Amino acid sequence: MNTDEPPTELSLVRHGRTVWHAENRYAGSSDVALDPVGRDQADQLAAWIREHPHDAVACSPLTRARQSAAPAARALGLAPVVVPGLAEADFGSAEGRTLDEVDRDRPGTAAAFRADPVAHPLPGAEDPSAVATRVRQALEDLAAAHSGARILVVGHNTALRLALCSWLGIPIAHYRRVLPRLDNAALTRVRVPRTAGHPPALLGLNLPTRRSP
Numbered sequence: 001m002n003t004d005e006p007p008t009e010l011s012l013v014r015h016g017r018t019v020w021h022a023e024n025r026y027a028g029s030s031d032v033a034l035d036p037v038g039r040d041q042a043d044q045l046a047a048w049i050r051e052h053p054h055d056a057v058a059c060s061p062l063t064r065a066r067q068s069a070a071p072a073a074r075a076l077g078l079a080p081v082v083v084p085g086l087a088e089a090d091f092g093s094a095e096g097r098t099l100d101e102v103d104r105d106r107p108g109t110a111a112a113f114r115a116d117p118v119a120h121p122l123p124g125a126e127d128p129s130a131v132a133t134r135v136r137q138a139l140e141d142l143a144a145a146h147s148g149a150r151i152l153v154v155g156h157n158t159a160l161r162l163a164l165c166s167w168l169g170i171p172i173a174h175y176r177r178v179l180p181r182l183d184n185a186a187l188t189r190v191r192v193p194r195t196a197g198h199p200p201a202l203l204g205l206n207l208p209t210r211r212s213p
Helices: 036-051 063-076 099-105 109-115 128-145 157-168 172-178
Strands: 008-014 056-059 150-155 187-192 201-207
Touching (some): 008 128, 008 157, 036 063, 056 063, 063 150, 099 109, 128 150, 128 157, 128 172, 157 187
Parallel strands (some): 056 150
Antiparallel strands (some): 008 187, 187 201
16 A cells, blocks of 8 residues: 555535426436536536536436536546446435325325435435445546545435445435435535545535636
């Protein structure tokens, strides 16, 4: 191990807004594009990264993540790496719907999900434990492939929160309480440990990339 090598840092960013997110609808695995606000958020992320250079850019394969990563990658003169493991959780029958709409069809679903989203996932949804495992593995693989680098990773609200809880040693059943939400185009920074199996250092959570007016 080279102790002189700089630390590996991941800048985790949730994609920009879509129409579904503006209406508080679950997008999940549905391939929804950015709305005008989301495109502006992507441009703001690019403006931020010009002042805070990174060595690599990675993103989920979903359109909203790729559209959010593209301006930042261009600003750095890099090609974004599309990582399938970073995709958002599939929310099953909740895709395109609000939690209230799901609850109207299946009364009690919302309360059970809020109490323990792992024991009581949304109907037909991908197993949250599986999501946490695949996204955490994708992040660890990126860190290993770019040791000593700063990596911008554009992903998704639930997928990143589940992975963060798993990596930080927080029970993933508490992800909605501990990490209520990641804002669109906001930044969460982690420093990856040199020792395998150790949790990362959380350097910043939900930091804005938009400049103040």
